[in-house]
Amino acid sequence: MPSPRPLSPLKTDLGNGRLAxxxxxxxxxxxxxxxxxxxxxxxxxxxxxxxAHAAHRAVVDQVQALARRRREKHWRLVGIEIRATPPSSVPSMADWAESEGLDGWSEAELLEMYQQRFGALDASARRRAARNERMRAQRLQLLKDLEVTAAERPSPLDPLDGWLNPELADELLKLGDLTLANLRARIARGGQWWRGLAAYGPTKAARLARYVELLLGEPMDSRSGAWPLATAQQRLTVLSGREGVNRADAGACATEARDDREAVRAWIAARAGSPHTAAQYEREAERFLLWCVIERRKALSDATAEDCRAYMDFIANVPSSWISRRKVARLAPGWAPFRGPLTLASQAVAIAAVHSLFAWLVQARYLVGNPWALVNRKLGDDPRSAGDDPAGSRAFTPAVWAAIKVHLAQHPNTASAQRLAWLCVFVEATGLRAAELLRARRGDLKPSGTGWLLRVHGKGRKNRTVPVPSSALAATRYYFEARGMDFDSADNEAPLLASLTDPTKAITYRALAETFSRLVKRVIPTLPLDERRSAERASTHWLRHTHATRAAEREVPLDVLQENLGQSDPRTTARYYRAQIVRRQDAMELAFGRSLDQVG
Known part of the structure; x- marks a missing residue:
């Protein structure tokens, strides 16, 4: 019967002299x-x-054997358990004296002060505590001496069988991996790099990847294409920010956070108004935190203005080693903090999020100052963006919008076409966000003295009232009738946008997005070539942009449109009022289009 396979990737006996x-x-x-x-x-x-037990025993056995060969009389100390503190759980006298800066005091004087501070221990307890402290100090000194003379730094060219258990090394050899460098390159390729290894899945593969990173020490360079996951985890522990140079006095701190990661979580909990915002905040803060410990070798609370400027340059050109492989779970082999290069807009979002984090940490008195406040954070316009090019807009052009309506009119009797027809009319007239539309219920629609209003619970958990034009109300009545429901007597909880199979149930965002995407894909082949390019990028959010663009073109006042869209900053709404490119072309053609010899 074959022997059971070792659980740990490291070599069971570690080999003579193979200690790192x-x-x-x-x-x-x-x-x-x-x-x-x-x-x-x-x-x-x-x-x-x-x-852990098997690995512990393997390391202890090998180090003890090394100590015995070198005639170390205290070799047994390597493997025995030593209590680091007295039974009363108070610090040892040596640790307490060091923490209090009591250098130069005699042992008798220290003992007297120690007993005054923590109470007297009986004689046997003092002897045990003193003995344990001596043994612990001897053990640490022994390990230090052995490491200096015996620890070997693994080389990427070392054969695998010197560092991995024999069964695993043999399997990797059959896959063509001879050295640690070969194995590291396999891991760097990402995906299911462990395929071919018996009884290996993502969990055991992650452990082996961490062990290889531990062996080779420094993270792989950008040419290898792998992000140093194990190194990041180690440095996050060491560079926790507990002693950051920018840390404020803990006694005055308004948050219970003890280190940078806890401070980030506190910021997210306090400021994120929705799960989507929380996920975005967490992603941007994690990226900056990991960049600090990997690229700058410092904690987030050590960051300076120079670091902030360097991070802006970094995200403007994210190295390939920081970009994750496709379809890789977070923190799995092949994972990296970025999904791809960042657009200028994404860079602006990242910078704004991290600046907001630091500003909050200063307000919470976790940090003394905000280094991002010292940096010019303006990025300007993207030279590669489409600008006023219609193809770069996120509103449907009149031609595309007309084609969508024609397509729906050709299928008036299907439940899907009726739902999509209502969707297009209602959102074009009201400009609701997708999440607001999915939450809307019949009871939210109320008549007023001059028309109908929709009560909306929108972004940032803010309430607003949106006018519902007569065309949108008529489409809603027709849509309810098509669902077999009377609009006027319908239950208040009936969703405005309903499932095709159950008119009383709402649909999910995913279902809405997929349904609308299929509609656009069916319409695209009927469009002229110059219209297809923009329509191929369309999503449900384009309906909101179409509402805003048409409203601006039809001279709806800016303050009215801003309130209707639920936008807090008028500058955001004002972008829809830029003269449309077609109008500008017509005006310039009228003024200057005729040839000079026709002017007279």
Whole structure:
């Protein structure tokens, strides 16, 4: 019967002399009191109690054997458990004296002050505490001495069988991987790079990737195409921001956050008004936090104005090693913080989010100052953008809009066509966001003295009232009738936009987006070539832009349109009032189009 396969990727016996610095870091962490499972995860790249125990035993056995060969009389200290603190859970006298800066005091004087501070221990407890402290110090010194003389830095050209368990090394050899560099390149390719390894899935593959990163130390360069996941996790622990140079006095802090990651979570919880905003905030803060620890080797709370300027340059040209492979789960092998290069608009969003984070941290007295306030954050216009080109607009042109209406008119008796016809008429007339439309119910539509109004709970959890023009109301009455419901007597909870199978149930955003996308794809082949280019990019949000653009063209006052759209900044609404390119062309052609010899 074959022996069970080792759970840990590292070689069980590690080989004579095959000890690396991270093995000693693991043992030092144990000596300092870090739980064995946490130390194994951090320094050996393994998970789970059984795996951590096997890896622990393998490292201890090898280091003890090394110590015995070198005639170290305290070699047993490598593997025994030593209590780092007295049984009363108060700090040891040595740790307390160091934290208080009591250098130069005699042991008797320290003992007297220590007992005054924490109370007297009985004689046996003092002897145990003193003995444990001596043993812990001897153990740390032994590990330090052995590491200096015996720790080997793995080379990318080392054969796999020197660092991995034999079964795993043999399987990788069959796949063509001879060295650690070969394996690292396989991991860097991303995707399901572990295919061909028996009993390997994403979880075990992530552990092996972390272990390879631990062995080779420094993150791979941009040419290798892999993002240093294991290194990032280690540095986030070390560069936590607890001692950041920009940290304010903890006693005056208005948040309970102890480090940078907790501070980011506090900011998101306090300021994000919706799950979508929370996800966006988390993504942008995580990117900047990871960039700080990987590229600048400092905590977020150490960031300076120079770092902020450098980050702006970084996101303007994101390296390929920071771009994630397709269809890779977050923090899985092949994952990276960015999905692709950032447009100028995406860069502006990223900078605004991080600036907002730092401003809040200063207000919360977690940080002293905001380095982003010292940086020119203006990006200007994208030289590659379409500008006023109709193809660059996110509103349907009159020709495309007419083609959509013709297509729907050709299928008037289908439930899908009736729903889409109502959707186009209602949103063109009201300009609702997709989320607002999906939340709208019959009870939100109310008559007023001069017409009908729709109560909307919109972006930022703000309420507003939107006028419903007569055309939109007539389309709604017809749509309810097509669903077998009387508009006037319908239940208040009946959705305005309903499922095709159950007229009393609302639909999801995904269903709405897919339905509208299919409609546009059916219309595109009927369009002239010059109209197809813009329509191919259309989404349901284009309905809102179409409403705003048509309203501006028809000279609806800016303040009316701003209130109707629920936009807090009039500058956002004002962009729809720029003279449309077709009108500008007609005006210039009328003024200057005739040849000079015709002027007279």
């Amino acid at each position: 610095t991270h093995h000693f870091s693991f043992l030092r962490a144990l000596a300092e009191g870090l739980p064995a499972l946490d130390a194994a995860r951090r320094y050996l790249g393994v998970e789970g109690v059984a795996e």
